[in-house]
Amino acid sequence: xxxxxxxxxxxxxxxxxxxxxxxxxxxxxxxxxxxxxxxxxxxxxxxxxxxxxxxxxxxxxxxxxxxxxxxxxxxxxxxxxxxxxxxxxxxxxxxxxxxxxxxxxxxxxxxxxxxxxxxxxxxxxxxxxxxxxxxxxxxxxxxxxxxxxxxxxxxxxxxxxxxxxxxxxxxxxxxxxxxxxxxxxxxxxxxxxxxxxxxxxxxxxxxxxxxxxxxxxxxxxxxxxxxxxxxxxxxxxxxxxxxxxxxxxxxxxxxxxxxxxxxxxxxxxxxxxxxxxxxxxxxxxxxxxxxxxxxxxxxxxxxxxxxxxxxxxxxxxxxxxxxxxxxxxxxxxxxxxxxxxxxxxxxxxxxxxxxxxxxxxxxxxxxxxxxxxxxxxxxxxxxxxxxxxxxxxxxxxxxxxxxxxxxxxxxxxxxxxxxxxxxxxxxxxxxxxxxxxxxxxxxxxxxxxxxxxxxxxxxxxxxxxxxxxxxxxxxxxxxxxxxxxxxxxxxxxxxxxxxxxxxxxxxxxxxxxxxxxxxxxxxxxxxxxxxx
Amino acid sequence: xxxxxxxxxxxxxxxxxxxxxxxxxxxxxxxxxxxxxxxxxxxxxxxxxxxxxxxxxxxxxxxxxxxxxxxxxxxxxxxxxxxxxxxxxxxxxxxxxxxxxxxxxxxxxxxxxxxxxxxxxxxxxxxxxxxxxxxxxxxxxxxxxxxxxxxxxxxxxxxxxxxxxxxxxxxxxxxxxxxxxxx
Numbered sequence: 002x003x004x005x006x007x008x009x010x011x012x013x014x015x016x017x018x019x020x021x022x023x024x025x026x027x028x029x030x031x032x033x034x035x036x037x038x039x040x041x042x043x044x045x046x047x048x049x050x051x052x053x054x055x056x057x058x059x060x061x062x063x064x065x066x067x068x069x070x071x072x073x074x075x076x077x078x079x080x081x082x083x084x085x086x087x088x089x090x091x092x093x094x095x096x097x098x099x100x101x102x103x104x105x106x107x108x109x110x111x112x113x114x115x116x117x118x119x120x121x122x123x124x125x126x127x128x129x130x131x132x133x134x135x136x137x138x139x140x141x142x143x144x145x146x147x148x149x150x151x152x153x154x155x156x157x158x159x160x161x162x163x164x165x166x167x168x169x170x171x172x173x174x175x176x177x178x179x180x181x182x183x184x185x186x187x188x189x190x191x192x193x194x195x196x197x198x199x200x201x202x203x204x205x206x207x208x209x210x211x212x213x214x215x216x217x218x219x220x221x222x223x224x225x226x227x228x229x230x231x232x233x234x235x236x237x238x239x240x241x242x243x244x245x246x247x248x249x250x251x252x253x254x255x256x257x258x259x260x261x262x263x264x265x266x267x268x269x270x271x272x273x274x275x276x277x278x279x280x281x282x283x284x285x286x287x288x289x290x291x292x293x294x295x296x297x298x299x300x301x302x303x304x305x306x307x308x309x310x311x312x313x314x315x316x317x318x319x320x321x322x323x324x325x326x327x328x329x330x331x332x333x334x335x336x337x338x339x340x341x342x343x344x345x346x347x348x349x350x351x352x353x354x355x356x357x358x359x360x361x362x363x364x365x366x367x368x369x370x371x372x373x374x375x376x377x378x379x380x381x382x383x384x385x386x387x388x389x390x391x392x393x394x395x396x397x398x399x400x401x402x403x404x405x406x407x408x409x410x411x412x413x414x415x416x417x418x419x420x421x422x423x424x425x426x427x428x429x430x431x432x433x434x435x436x437x438x439x440x441x442x443x444x445x446x447x448x449x450x451x452x453x454x455x456x457x458x459x460x461x462x463x464x465x466x467x468x469x470x471x472x473x474x475x476x477x478x479x480x481x482x483x484x485x486x487x488x489x490x491x492x493x494x495x496x497x498x499x500x501x502x503x504x505x506x507x508x509x510x511x512x513x514x515x516x517x518x519x520x521x522x523x524x525x526x527x528x529x530x531x532x533x
Numbered sequence: 534x535x536x537x538x539x540x541x542x543x544x545x546x547x548x549x550x551x552x553x554x555x556x557x558x559x560x561x562x563x564x565x566x567x568x569x570x571x572x573x574x575x576x577x578x579x580x581x582x583x584x585x586x587x588x589x590x591x592x593x594x595x596x597x598x599x600x601x602x603x604x605x606x607x608x609x610x611x612x613x614x615x616x617x618x619x620x621x622x623x624x625x626x627x628x629x630x631x632x633x634x635x636x637x638x639x640x641x642x643x644x645x646x647x648x649x650x651x652x653x654x655x656x657x658x659x660x661x662x663x664x665x666x667x668x669x670x671x672x673x674x675x676x677x678x679x680x681x682x683x684x685x686x687x688x689x690x691x692x693x694x695x696x697x698x699x700x701x702x703x704x705x706x707x708x709x710x711x712x713x714x715x716x
Contacts, residue, residue, distance in 0.1 A: 007554065009550055009551055009554045009560055009562075034566060035566070115565075115566075138561075138588075166565065167563060167588065167589070170563070170564060170565060170566055171561060171562060171563040171564075171588035172547075172550055172560070172561065172562040172588075173560070173561045173562075173585075173588065174554065174559060174560060174561075243588075246561075246586045246587045247586075247587050247589070249586040249587075250586040250587035250591065251591075253586075315587070315589045315591070316587050316589065316591045317591055317592045320591075328592065328611075329592060329593050331592065331593050331610055331611050331612075331613065331614065332610055332613060332614065332615055332645050332646070333610065334607055334610060334638075334641045334642075334645060336604075336607060336635050336636075336637070336638060336641060337635065338604045338607050338608060338635050339604075339628050339631045339635075340628065341537065341572070341573050341574045341605075341608075341628040342573060342628070342629070343538070343572055343573035344571060344572045344573075344629045345571070346571065346572065371571060374571065378629075378630055379629075379630060452566075
């Protein structure tokens, strides 16, 4: 790949290229659809950049803060719900600012193709007082990484780059650019007034943050990221991200104010544009982020009164909402076809344990991963799924609330990567607070749902180099789980699993069962590579 | 392209998209990765031309629908019109817990779409000698409907298939082109 090459890249691959072109030297993240391929691409294709799969998003972002303060241009990637995990450092990172440009990619998933909610991460930009950019295709995804780095360094702030699934996973044409080198000197330099957020220092920093956002708001009026495409003045749109592509498809002759920076917003530009256009529609998936702001500065526009605030848009949804035309007639064939829901793979090591839990009729508090599919028939063996790690903690709450009437019939089920991400603290909480729950860790040796990333249980780094792997038995001992309450079992051995589950459910105290069986996809890949 | 997770839609649609780029078109391709792909319905939209805005195809505007699985063809009817060219592969994959596969889909497709090719995978596999190359052969068939040069296809296949399989894939692609005459 060289400068000037014309490439067909996904948004995620383009962000990876943008990181390289911007001389970003540290990239961290936790896998999560639709963000995962950014770090994978950097690791595979831009090998001089340091990458790591961090234990979770909070850790990834904090490592990123450290790298930035030591002068490295830094990229941190996560999916939208991962940003919730990283929210704690996010809000204070806004106060301390940066040294090397610091860019956080938050990938939202409208329509929840592979997520438990469809939160709109733009709220974080407002809440944490951070600028946010939003690309409309892969070319912009690449270019906006550079813009984000430069804005970060100019205004001394982390910058959020927000994508959605359709940006991250669509491939569009990109022209490869040059690599620019970072002018920032590497090395951490003490600056306690700026980096140590005790109240006395933080109060001063908050004032600086407010000043910064006001300055950026003013500057956004002339940023090339935001542009007016003036055409038909009877119909105009204000939009950003993938919706820009849909609007242009549906209304090629309309006027458009395209926002590349969705926070802070360019008030003067918006006022100027709206004064020229008779009917202005705000087109944005999920929440009325742009619309609410524009209404707050006293401009009357249309938006969520005609567009939905759930799911993804497409050109048809936008066209119909504006023109009120009914959908065009399409070919109809009256054969009923059954749904094809996703399911656990044939031969998946999680299948047996869910069959057993179904047979035993226990309540199962579940977690995030492929194994969440244990909720569907034929297993029907999951009763809650909220967020990473919540299997272990929700089981505790159930026991506490049921008190004397609790029948010791709740089993928490969590995967290996999820356990490392957010399960360990919950397990420690159960031990510390003397709970009587059974926790099953489904260890398939990989982070399967997002495409087989290694994790702290699999003994490999992101580059597949050997590293430590957490010892479940020692962990159980260290937090005070008695040896007789701990079992290692084979995922393909029904009897072993069933004995462990029934035996330990009957016991008082906290119990831990590890069900070990390599992900069937990894098994197949290994077999293949053995042959070759 | 539509089908079921695991059928190789991502790779096949990558080959078409890159060939379109090499044929000097603007290109956009959209698909979804993640949970829904664990054996679920899979689609990939590919659009090319002088200038493409939306990576998602508007309803009723599909020119060519390549379907790798019988009933999946019907799931995406809102995107096609009566002139859509349908390449319909007679492969059946039962969803989990479904035993009765819907019947007569091929007849309905040929009745409604004058422009359809029904492909018997076993016959294609006989010609290529390996079921692994079915998708590549189908791409050969697709290529007869598009104006991309042989060189564009060749470069794209070369750039996308695993090392050491290029020659075999190219042979399957060439075999696939001749399927147009059989249909």
